[in-house]
Amino acid sequence: MKLTMISTTRFWNNDCFKQMNKNFFLSLCGLFLLTALISCNDDNLLGSSIQPDQDKISVAYDTIHVKSETVVMDSVFLRNSVGSLGEFTDPTFGTTKADFMAQMYCARNFEFPDDVHQIDSAFIYMYYSSWFGDSTALHHVNVYELNNPLDENRLYYSNADVDKYCDKSKLIAQGSFTTGDLYSTDSVRALDIYHQVVKLPVDPELAQRFLKHPEYFKTPEEFQKNFNGVYVTTDYGNGSILYVSQIDMELCYDTWLYSASGYRDSLVVTGAYFPTTKEVKQVNRVKHPDLSYYLQKNIADSLNFIYTPAGMFTKVTIPESIFAKQTGKLSGKTISKLNMEVMATQLDDDWDFAMDPPEAMLLINAADAQKFFEGYNLNDGVNSFIANYSSTDNNYIFDLSLYAQKMIHKMDGTGDVDDFKPFTEMIMIPVSVVQNADEDNVRVDHVIAPCAVKIRSSKHATDPMRLNVVYTKSN
Numbered sequence: 001m002k003l004t005m006i007s008t009t010r011f012w013n014n015d016c017f018k019q020m021n022k023n024f025f026l027s028l029c030g031l032f033l034l035t036a037l038i039s040c041n042d043d044n045l046l047g048s049s050i051q052p053d054q055d056k057i058s059v060a061y062d063t064i065h066v067k068s069e070t071v072v073m074d075s076v077f078l079r080n081s082v083g084s085l086g087e088f089t090d091p092t093f094g095t096t097k098a099d100f101m102a103q104m105y106c107a108r109n110f111e112f113p114d115d116v117h118q119i120d121s122a123f124i125y126m127y128y129s130s131w132f133g134d135s136t137a138l139h140h141v142n143v144y145e146l147n148n149p150l151d152e153n154r155l156y157y158s159n160a161d162v163d164k165y166c167d168k169s170k171l172i173a174q175g176s177f178t179t180g181d182l183y184s185t186d187s188v189r190a191l192d193i194y195h196q197v198v199k200l201p202v203d204p205e206l207a208q209r210f211l212k213h214p215e216y217f218k219t220p221e222e223f224q225k226n227f228n229g230v231y232v233t234t235d236y237g238n239g240s241i242l243y244v245s246q247i248d249m250e251l252c253y254d255t256w257l258y259s260a261s262g263y264r265d266s267l268v269v270t271g272a273y274f275p276t277t278k279e280v281k282q283v284n285r286v287k288h289p290d291l292s293y294y295l296q297k298n299i300a301d302s303l304n305f306i307y308t309p310a311g312m313f314t315k316v317t318i319p320e321s322i323f324a325k326q327t328g329k330l331s332g333k334t335i336s337k338l339n340m341e342v343m344a345t346q347l348d349d350d351w352d353f354a355m356d357p358p359e360a361m362l363l364i365n366a367a368d369a370q371k372f373f374e375g376y377n378l379n380d381g382v383n384s385f386i387a388n389y390s391s392t393d394n395n396y397i398f399d400l401s402l403y404a405q406k407m408i409h410k411m412d413g414t415g416d417v418d419d420f421k422p423f424t425e426m427i428m429i430p431v432s433v434v435q436n437a438d439e440d441n442v443r444v445d446h447v448i449a450p451c452a453v454k455i456r457s458s459k460h461a462t463d464p465m466r467l468n469v470v471y472t473k474s475n
Contacts, residue, residue: 057472059336062329064467066340067317068304068458071427072291075159076310076446077373078284083276084309084448085126085141086179086241087234088133090355093307094294096450097287098241099233101165103150103280104249106223111214112272113255119211120252120269122202124173126232127195127246132450133353135180137239143200145170146228155374156283158310166231173200179240198242207251220279229281239353241450247276284448286310302460303345306430307452308358314428314455315366316340318467323407323422330408333471338404340467342396342428343456344389357453358430361387362444363398366425376443378433382406382420386433386444389453396455400467 084098124143148165150156177198181189188194210216216226230247252271276282286309295305295312304314322329344357364372364384372384379386382403387396409415410422430447458465 059470059472062469062471064319064322064329064469066319066458066465066467068455068465069315070295070299070304070312071315072295072311073313073427073429074288074291074310075157077155077370078158078286078309078446078448079373081245081278081282082284082448083126083232083244083247083282084241084284084286085232085234085244086131086133086137086139087238088241088353088450089238090353090450090452092294092298093305093311093355093452094288094290095238096241096309096311097234097289098285098309099162099231100244100282100284101146101150101160101162101229101231102247102276102282103224103229104227104247104274105277105280106217106220106274108219110217110272112211112253115256116211116253118253119204119207120254122204122207122252123250124200124202124230125246125248125250126198126200126242126244127248128179128198128242128244129196131179131240131242133179133240135240136178136182137237138176138178139234139237139240139242140176141174141198141200141232141234142168142171143173144168144231144233145172145206146231149224149228150281150283152281156281158284158286160283160285162231162233162285165228168231172203172206172230175200176237177242179242198244202249210251223274224280243449249274302457303454304457304465305452305454306358306361306428307355308430308447309450310446311452316363316426316428316465318424318426320422320424323404323411325411325413328408328411330404330469330471331412333408333473335401335404335408336470336472338400338467338469338471340398340400340465342387342398342465343460343463344394344396344453345456355450355452357389358447358451359389360431360433361389361396361398362429362431363387363426364429365423366427367423369427369429373444373446378441378444383423384444386431404469 083100083102085100087095087097089095144166146165147167147170150165175198181196184194210227213226216223232244232247250271250273252269254267254269256267257265288311291311298305305312306314321327323331325331340363342361362379362384364379368383377384381399385398385400385403387398389396406415406417406420407422409417410420430451431444432447433441434443434445436442456463456465
């Protein structure tokens with residue numbers, strides 16, 4: 001059978017068969033052409049022929065300009081377990097000086113061994129794993145005892161007045177440091193137990209005071225009443241900022257170990273430790289003493305500035321008129337997409353210690369900005385929005401689609417938006433998204449590390465800040 005089929009195929013593969021194929025091909029093309037002509041006739045459009053004109057839906061694209069301005073924000077809620085310490089001067093934004101106040105924790109019912117009659121030595125350790133700036137910059141640090149306690153029920157901001165808590169009359173430790181830890185040898189760095197740390201000797205008088213008052217240590221609360229905490233700051237040095245992850249105060253002493261039968265076995269050198277933990281208060285402070293000078297020096301109508309921590313943010317105002325009932329450009333529309341595009345231009349790229357643009361930016365209702373950070377909140381896409389920096393496109397893009405639809409419904413009096421309060425003024429703030437051990441987002445915090453970016457403002461000549469909107473409407 002297969003041989004017969006092959007021979008038959010070969011027999012018809014002649015000029016007559018070619019002509020037949022040609023005629024079939026021309027007939028098929030004619031059929032396709034006729035079908036295309038029929039399809040181009042509006043009277044044959046399926047859907048439009050049975051859909052009334054007033055029910056037709058059209059899709060449109062538009063751009064809407066917004067208003068933007070740079071605002072100084074010297075007071076933010078820096079909730080962070082990391083303490084920042086040091087000073088750094090940027091050629092565009094000026095000086096950032098960071099220090100902090102912190103309490104220390106005492107374990108409940110702590111007590112020294114009965115045979116301890118003196119403290120041999122005492123130290124404050126400030127552990128860190130990262131820093132910003134020049135690793136060789138030398139700083140001198142002072143640690144003062146607080147005269148007044150921090151209020152555990154109060155929320156402290158970055159401009160907290162340290163003079164209310166510390167008069168700097170009780171200097172308990174001091175020393176110098178470089179963030180690059182230039183004092184440690186390569187062999188020490190290679191050890192598994194190596195940690196970058198600033199080690200400061202503590203005033204022996206403070207150590208002996210602890211030893212003489214065992215009642216200080218009955219409870220953590222009692223300890224904090226008798227030792228209010230510390231204020232850690234630098235008095236000279238510029239070029240870097242250290243991020244302190246843990247502070248320990250160590251009191252070293254000799255004590256005897258006893259055998260099971262109750263006899264002295266060996267003399268050991270040990271210590272008591274009083275750390276900063278999440279159970280106690282820590283207040284991060286940031287100052288920008290020359291910010292106004294640098295702001296005036298670099299001001300430009302075509303640009304807005306963002307500089308953190310606690311420096312400058314950008315305020316954005318969306319025209320309320322676009323949502324107005326009947327007369328507004330978006331009134332009665334169904335929003336498919338509404339994005340706010342923010343074009344960024346990095347500063348001082350040719351400088352070794354140029355600040356990077358913020359990795360994430362929060363755009364939030366200006367009236368809610370303060371309580372948002374106080375309440376351990378996440379962005380909801382209605383009143384607050386997160387955009388990540390695109391190093392490829394040099395921009396941040398905020399998705400405001402749900403917000404816009406709620407604004408339209410609220411203005412038109414349609415839809416279930418009773419829980420939504422209209423707003424058009426927003427603040428753009430650098431943030432970090434905090435995750436738990438399962439990598440779930442748990443809250444949004446102010447950025448504590450220096451970062452900065454300039455963005456094209458609403459007055460930029462060629463590429464101003466704007467909204468890009470795609471919407472549908474019924475005729």
